Amino acid sequence: MVDSKLRMNLMPTPPHGVELPKKPLATFRWVTTALAVALVWWSATGLDAKWSRLLEAPADMWTLGRVMFNSMEVSKIPELLSAMWESIAIAWLGTIIAAIFAVPLSFLAAENLVGKPVAWMTRQVFNLLRAIPEIILALAFIPIFGLRPMAGVLAIGVGSIGTLGKLFYEIIEGINKGPLEAADAVGASRLQRLRWGVLPQVTPEITSFLLYRFEVNIRASAVLGLVGAGGIGSDLAEALKFKDFGTAGLGLIIVVLGTICVDTISGAVRRRIVSGKKTMLDVDQEASLRVGPMSMGI
Amino acid sequence: MTTLDNGTNSTPAPTLPAKPAVSMFAIGTAIGAILLTIITAISVGFSLGEIISNFGRKNSVVEGLLNPDWGQIWSRRSRSAFIETLQLAVLGTATGATVALPLALWSTTFGNPNRALRTLVRSFNNVIRSIPDLLWALLFVTAVGIGALSGLLALFFFSIAVTTKLTSDTLDGIDMGPIEAANASGASLTQMLRSAVVPQILPSYTSFVLYNFELNLRASAVLGLVGAGGIGARIEFFRGRGDWEKLWGLVVMFFLVVFIVERISVTLRRRLI
Incomplete structure (x- = not known):
C-alpha cells in the first residue's frame, strides 16, 4: 500500500499526449523468483525437523545461557586463553603455509602472465581446493598427525590455498600493463619481469588479503578443535560434552572477544597497508579494501 | 623531481x-x-x-582417497542425508537472508538515525559474526537437541552474519541522492528505505544471498559432525569406523554436486550485477 501511494507521490504526471515507456517484461526475474520460492517450499515441507521444538528453542537457549553464566569459574581463564592463543597460532601458521603455495601458483593462474591453458588448469586446482571445508581436511589429517595442532595447521593451510590463489590472480590480472612493457623493453628475463613489473604493484593488496584471510581462518581454527585438531574448540567441545557449562560459556566469550580483538588489529594494519600515506592510486586501492563477496570465503 | x-x-x-x-x-x-x-x-x-x-x-586415509567408493552416495541412507543437507542450506539461507536485510539497513546512519540503537544493532552484528558456523551448531545441539532443527538454527545465524556484513558494506557506498529526494518529499523512514535504498542494493543483495547459499551448502556438510543433521552425520559415521574408502567417495561426490551448484549460482550472480 505504502509502495503504490509513494510512487504516485514521487512520479511526475507526464504531459498530455506523451506516453511513458512500457516497463520491460522481466521474464528472467519472474522465473528465477518462482524457482527460488518453489525450492524454499520444497525444503520447508520436506525437511524432517522436529518443528515443535522450534517454539521451545528460545527458552532452551536462554536456559543454556543462564546456566553458563551462573557457573563460570575465574580459575579456568588462563587455560582457555592459552587454548585461544593456540587457535590464533594455528590460523596464522596455516595462512603463511597457504600463502607460500598460493603466491607462486597465482602467477600461473593469471592470464596476463601465462597462456590460457595453464591458467585454466591452475584455476581448476583452486576451485577444487576451495570446495572442501577445512573441517573435512582436518578429519583427514588427524589420523596422520594425531590429535595435535599440526593437523589443524595443515588443514587451514591446504584449505586456504584455493581462496587465496583465486584472490591473488584476480589482483594480478588487474595490474597496470605499463611496468610490464617497460620491463620487456629493457630486455628483462621472465623472473626479472615478475620481480620488477608485477610484484611491486600487487604486494600491498596481497598482504592486505592475506591478513583478511587470517581473520577468516581464526574462526575456522576455533572450530577445528571440535573434531580434535587443537585449539580452543577442543576445550569447548569437551566442556559441552561433560556439561561443564561454565567453562563452555567462558570459552565462548573468549572466542568472541579474541576474534574481535584480532579483527581490529589486523583491520587497522590492512587499512594502513592499502591506503598508505595517501599517495597516488589511493582512490583505486581504497576500493579494494572493501572486501568483495568472494573473499568472504569461509 | x-x-x-x-x-x-x-x-x-x-x-x-x-x-x-x-x-x-x-x-x-x-x-x-x-x-x-x-x-x-x-x-x-x-x-x-x-x-x-x-x-x-603408509596410511589408510591416503589409501582410501586413492580408491574411493563412488557408489556410496546412491545408497538410501546417504541419499536422504544428502537431500537433508540441501534442504538445510536452502532454508537457512532463506530465513537468514530475510532477517539480514533489515539488520543491515538499521546499521547505517541514514537507516537508523538513533545513535544508541545503531550501536546496539552494530554490536549485535559483530557478536554474531564472530561465532563460527560449527560453534552455532554445537550450541544449538546442546540447547535444543540433536537433529536437523539445530542445524537449521545454526545456518540461520551464520547466514545473518554473512549477508548482513556484505550488505552493509554495499550500503556504505550507495548514492545518497535518492535518499535526499525521498526525505525532501516527506517520506517516512520505511518509505525512504523501500523506495530510495533497497532498489539500489537489490542486485548486490541477491548476489550475496546466492553466495551465502554456496557457503551454507558447504557448511551444512559439516554440521552433522556435531550432530546437527545432514550428510556430516554419515561422514562422521564412516570416520568412526575407519571406512575411508566410503568416506572419501561420499565427500568427493558431495563436493562435485556443490561444485555444480556453485557454477549455476556464479552464472546467475554474474547476470545480476
Whole structure:
C-alpha cells in the first residue's frame, strides 16, 4: 500500500499526449523468483525437523545461557586463553603455509602472465581446493598427525590455498600493463619481469588479503578443535560434552572477544597497508579494501 | 623531481632518481610477521620433518582417497542425508537472508538515525559474526537437541552474519541522492528505505544471498559432525569406523554436486550485477 501511494507521490504526471515507456517484461526475474520460492517450499515441507521444538528453542537457549553464566569459574581463564592463543597460532601458521603455495601458483593462474591453458588448469586446482571445508581436511589429517595442532595447521593451510590463489590472480590480472612493457623493453628475463613489473604493484593488496584471510581462518581454527585438531574448540567441545557449562560459556566469550580483538588489529594494519600515506592510486586501492563477496570465503 | 627538472633544461646529465627509503611501517610489519611466525611455530610444535615423514608412511586415509567408493552416495541412507543437507542450506539461507536485510539497513546512519540503537544493532552484528558456523551448531545441539532443527538454527545465524556484513558494506557506498529526494518529499523512514535504498542494493543483495547459499551448502556438510543433521552425520559415521574408502567417495561426490551448484549460482550472480 505504502509502495503504490509513494510512487504516485514521487512520479511526475507526464504531459498530455506523451506516453511513458512500457516497463520491460522481466521474464528472467519472474522465473528465477518462482524457482527460488518453489525450492524454499520444497525444503520447508520436506525437511524432517522436529518443528515443535522450534517454539521451545528460545527458552532452551536462554536456559543454556543462564546456566553458563551462573557457573563460570575465574580459575579456568588462563587455560582457555592459552587454548585461544593456540587457535590464533594455528590460523596464522596455516595462512603463511597457504600463502607460500598460493603466491607462486597465482602467477600461473593469471592470464596476463601465462597462456590460457595453464591458467585454466591452475584455476581448476583452486576451485577444487576451495570446495572442501577445512573441517573435512582436518578429519583427514588427524589420523596422520594425531590429535595435535599440526593437523589443524595443515588443514587451514591446504584449505586456504584455493581462496587465496583465486584472490591473488584476480589482483594480478588487474595490474597496470605499463611496468610490464617497460620491463620487456629493457630486455628483462621472465623472473626479472615478475620481480620488477608485477610484484611491486600487487604486494600491498596481497598482504592486505592475506591478513583478511587470517581473520577468516581464526574462526575456522576455533572450530577445528571440535573434531580434535587443537585449539580452543577442543576445550569447548569437551566442556559441552561433560556439561561443564561454565567453562563452555567462558570459552565462548573468549572466542568472541579474541576474534574481535584480532579483527581490529589486523583491520587497522590492512587499512594502513592499502591506503598508505595517501599517495597516488589511493582512490583505486581504497576500493579494494572493501572486501568483495568472494573473499568472504569461509 | 630533480631529474624531471633536468630533463626540461638542456643539461644532459641523466642522473637516476634517488631510491625512496623503505618506510618504517613496512619494516615494522615485516619484522612483526616474521616474529609472529616463529612464535606461533614454536607454540604449536611445528616441524617440517614431521610432515614429510608422516606423509611418507603408509596410511589408510591416503589409501582410501586413492580408491574411493563412488557408489556410496546412491545408497538410501546417504541419499536422504544428502537431500537433508540441501534442504538445510536452502532454508537457512532463506530465513537468514530475510532477517539480514533489515539488520543491515538499521546499521547505517541514514537507516537508523538513533545513535544508541545503531550501536546496539552494530554490536549485535559483530557478536554474531564472530561465532563460527560449527560453534552455532554445537550450541544449538546442546540447547535444543540433536537433529536437523539445530542445524537449521545454526545456518540461520551464520547466514545473518554473512549477508548482513556484505550488505552493509554495499550500503556504505550507495548514492545518497535518492535518499535526499525521498526525505525532501516527506517520506517516512520505511518509505525512504523501500523506495530510495533497497532498489539500489537489490542486485548486490541477491548476489550475496546466492553466495551465502554456496557457503551454507558447504557448511551444512559439516554440521552433522556435531550432530546437527545432514550428510556430516554419515561422514562422521564412516570416520568412526575407519571406512575411508566410503568416506572419501561420499565427500568427493558431495563436493562435485556443490561444485555444480556453485557454477549455476556464479552464472546467475554474474547476470545480476
